[in-house]
Amino acid sequence: MARTDARFREAYNKLLVICDSMNTGSKLPSELVLAGEIEVSRTVVRSALTRLQEQGVIRWHGREKTVMRSSEVNDQLAEEKEGVPPEVLEAAFLNWILRFDVPPGTALNVAKLSKQFEVASHTLQEFLAGLSRFGLVERRPRGGWVLLGFTENFALELSDFRIVLELNAVRHFVKLPAEHEAREQMRVLREQHMSLLARIDQDYHDFSPLDGSFHSCINSVVKNRFVSEFQKVISLIFHYHYQWDKTAERQRNEAAIREHLQLIDALDSGDEARAIEAASQHLATSKQTLLSSLLVHNLV
Amino acid sequence: MARTDARFREAYNKLLVICDSMNTGSKLPSELVLAGEIEVSRTVVRSALTRLQEQGVIRWHGREKTVMRSSEVNDQLAEEKEGVPPEVLEAAFLNWILRFDVPPGTALNVAKLSKQFEVASHTLQEFLAGLSRFGLVERRPRGGWVLLGFTENFALELSDFRIVLELNAVRHFVKLPAEHEAREQMRVLREQHMSLLARIDQDYHDFSPLDGSFHSCINSVVKNRFVSEFQKVISLIFHYHYQWDKTAERQRNEAAIREHLQLIDALDSGDEARAIEAASQHLATSKQTLLSSLLVHNLV
DNA sequence: TGCAGAGTATATAATAATTAAAAACAATTC
DNA sequence: GAATTGTTTTTAATTATTATATACTCTGCA
Numbered sequence: 001m002a003r004t005d006a007r008f009r010e011a012y013n014k015l016l017v018i019c020d021s022m023n024t025g026s027k028l029p030s031e032l033v034l035a036g037e038i039e040v041s042r043t044v045v046r047s048a049l050t051r052l053q054e055q056g057v058i059r060w061h062g063r064e065k066t067v068m069r070s071s072e073v074n075d076q077l078a079e080e081k082e083g084v085p086p087e088v089l090e091a092a093f094l095n096w097i098l099r100f101d102v103p104p105g106t107a108l109n110v111a112k113l114s115k116q117f118e119v120a121s122h123t124l125q126e127f128l129a130g131l132s133r134f135g136l137v138e139r140r141p142r143g144g145w146v147l148l149g150f151t152e153n154f155a156l157e158l159s160d161f162r163i164v165l166e167l168n169a170v171r172h173f174v175k176l177p178a179e180h181e182a183r184e185q186m187r188v189l190r191e192q193h194m195s196l197l198a199r200i201d202q203d204y205h206d207f208s209p210l211d212g213s214f215h216s217c218i219n220s221v222v223k224n225r226f227v228s229e230f231q232k233v234i235s236l237i238f239h240y241h242y243q244w245d246k247t248a249e250r251q252r253n254e255a256a257i258r259e260h261l262q263l264i265d266a267l268d269s270g271d272e273a274r275a276i277e278a279a280s281q282h283l284a285t286s287k288q289t290l291l292s293s294l295l296v297h298n299l300v
Numbered sequence: 301m302a303r304t305d306a307r308f309r310e311a312y313n314k315l316l317v318i319c320d321s322m323n324t325g326s327k328l329p330s331e332l333v334l335a336g337e338i339e340v341s342r343t344v345v346r347s348a349l350t351r352l353q354e355q356g357v358i359r360w361h362g363r364e365k366t367v368m369r370s371s372e373v374n375d376q377l378a379e380e381k382e383g384v385p386p387e388v389l390e391a392a393f394l395n396w397i398l399r400f401d402v403p404p405g406t407a408l409n410v411a412k413l414s415k416q417f418e419v420a421s422h423t424l425q426e427f428l429a430g431l432s433r434f435g436l437v438e439r440r441p442r443g444g445w446v447l448l449g450f451t452e453n454f455a456l457e458l459s460d461f462r463i464v465l466e467l468n469a470v471r472h473f474v475k476l477p478a479e480h481e482a483r484e485q486m487r488v489l490r491e492q493h494m495s496l497l498a499r500i501d502q503d504y505h506d507f508s509p510l511d512g513s514f515h516s517c518i519n520s521v522v523k524n525r526f527v528s529e530f531q532k533v534i535s536l537i538f539h540y541h542y543q544w545d546k547t548a549e550r551q552r553n554e555a556a557i558r559e560h561l562q563l564i565d566a567l568d569s570g571d572e573a574r575a576i577e578a579a580s581q582h583l584a585t586s587k588q589t590l591l592s593s594l595l596v597h598n599l600v
Numbered sequence: 601t602g603c604a605g606a607g608t609a610t611a612t613a614a615t616a617a618t619t620a621a622a623a624a625c626a627a628t629t630c
Numbered sequence: 631g632a633a634t635t636g637t638t639t640t641t642a643a644t645t646a647t648t649a650t651a652t653a654c655t656c657t658g659c660a
Contacts, residue, residue, distance in 0.1 A: 125613095126426065142651090164465070164468045165464070622640080629633085
């Protein structure tokens with residue numbers, strides 16, 4: 001077999017529905033109209049029509065396509081489930097590495113991984129090629145891939161890069177007018193931080209999503225495809241690691257909230273130097289947390 | 301045929317040489333030793349040995365491999381040429397886009413392009429997957445790729461990102477001790493700039509490589525895999541565009557040299573604010589040049 | 601018995617071949 | 631002559647095949 005005929009099956013079933021919606025004896029529209037309706041090419045419509053004629057649902061002669069009977073349940077062709085979208089694959093892959101603590105230097109087996117993540121092997125191949133741009137995996141001379149990160153160095157460089165990007169975002173942020181959307185959002189975030197701080201003893205687990213919203217709000221002011229692409233990977237990695245290292249989670253989160261509030265105030269004041277100072281402070285803490293979580297993990 | 305047997309052919313030819321270096325009647329070493337010597341797996345050695353026996357060059361029985369005759373010219377198997385290394389592919393691809401002015405939105409045909417660049421189609425596939433991380437190409441829903449850049453927006457975002465990275469590098473650079481390798485290099489670059497400035501009227505073409513060395517010297521102080529990866533693409537794109545826009549090249553280059561010298565002095569002084577100021581100035585000019593070169597080109 | 605090397609089986613990844621789908625083109629009908 | 635259908639060509643996704651790598655078993659000798 002070559003590729004699957006999922007597209008054909010889907011088109012066939014949709015055509016059945018169209019036939020049912022019409023009275024027996026009436027004529028179907030032209031191939032082009034049907035193709036437009038089902039959103040496939042004429043070729044697929046034609047092969048579906050051929051099958052319909054074989055099944056006796058229609059009589060097809062020249063440009064006359066007459067509906068002969070309404071469809072039955074077993075006329076339907078079984079449709080296969082859709083493939084996994086790339087973002088899900090990315091999350092699943094990173095999750096796998098972090099959760100099962102896959103060591104750096106591990107050889108990645110494309111065939112095995114593609115089964116594990118339930119994607120076509122060439123999809124995974126492409127995904128790895130993309131990741132190799134981030135230095136997370138590397139192609140071996142004659143076939144195969146190796147996982148390079150998360151070494152301490154990788155975490156260090158990632159953190160440093162994050163700091164560069166986020167300080168840049170802060171510089172943009174302080175220059176925004178008060179009525180800007182992001183400023184609005186930040187005021188809401190400020191309230192949420194205050195609220196969480198008041199009930200930190202019980203609800204310190206709620207910090208992780210708040211942290212995510214906070215940082216993505218800051219970064220949202222930089223409209224840059226390169227930055228966004230990186231931000232996606234960075235936030236995933238930080239997110240997973242935070243979930244991981246449970247030591248002193250309450251204190252850690254409380255301290256982070258206070259740092260966030262300081263930064264929010266600084267951003268509000270429009271004082272760039274102060275904002276950079278507050279952001280640097282917080283990002284340095286974040287970096288330290290990531291590194292120590294790696295260290296703790298490697299000791300286990 | 302499936303994959304090429306280049307590896308086998310190479311091994312076979314190397315084995316012929318080894319046989320020739322021994323006297324007729326003497327015994328070859330073990331399979332494992334031969335494999336180690338030729339740097340292939342035992343499997344390949346064994347299939348080569350089988351072929352050698354078929355050709356009557358050796359007699360092989362159990363662990364006895366006796367050399368029967370010395371090789372003739374037509375015993376040699378023709379070896380195919382090596383594939384294209386990935387950096388060359390990257391350069392060739394960008395070159396193609398920029399030189400032939402491939403418009404944004406162009407559908408990329410993997411089969412055709414892989415022939416054009418003389419690489420395996422899956423090599424190109426992987427390469428495109430990598431580029432998609434930079435937002436230069438995009439996968440279409442059902443197969444195929446589209447070229448997204450170089451639109452004006454792409455150039456803008458690229459320039460902005462470059463500015464972020466390079467200002468960060470400058471911040472690192474000013475903190476370096478006087479005896480640091482990069483400082484040393486910068487002193488040499490300063491001389492080269494002065495020298496070129498003196499003979500700018502004739503030799504203004506020589507600026508492009510000097511510009512490349514200058515910027516890569518600055519960026520070399522940031523040891524970060526993410527930064528380096530981006531820098532590679534960025535410098536390629538800027539390089540190509542500069543070669544392109546020939547309007548006022550002499551004046552443009554002279555002005556750039558003066559800006560470089562200002563930045564070198566500022567870096568030398570260790571005054572961060574001054575260095576950032578000089579770098580911003582130069583990078584802004586650079587950005588403008590890139591944008592106007594795009595504009596000029598689109599008018600043609 | 602231990603071990604070095606030979607033989608065998610299985611796994612993996614690169615590529616060719618195949619096929620579904622799309623698009624381009626030509627022919628036909630109203 | 632416009633719309634529609636029939637046919638051919640092109641394209642890329644996926645499978646099948648094969649070269650290569652590796653893991654494992656077997657054998658002969660010290």
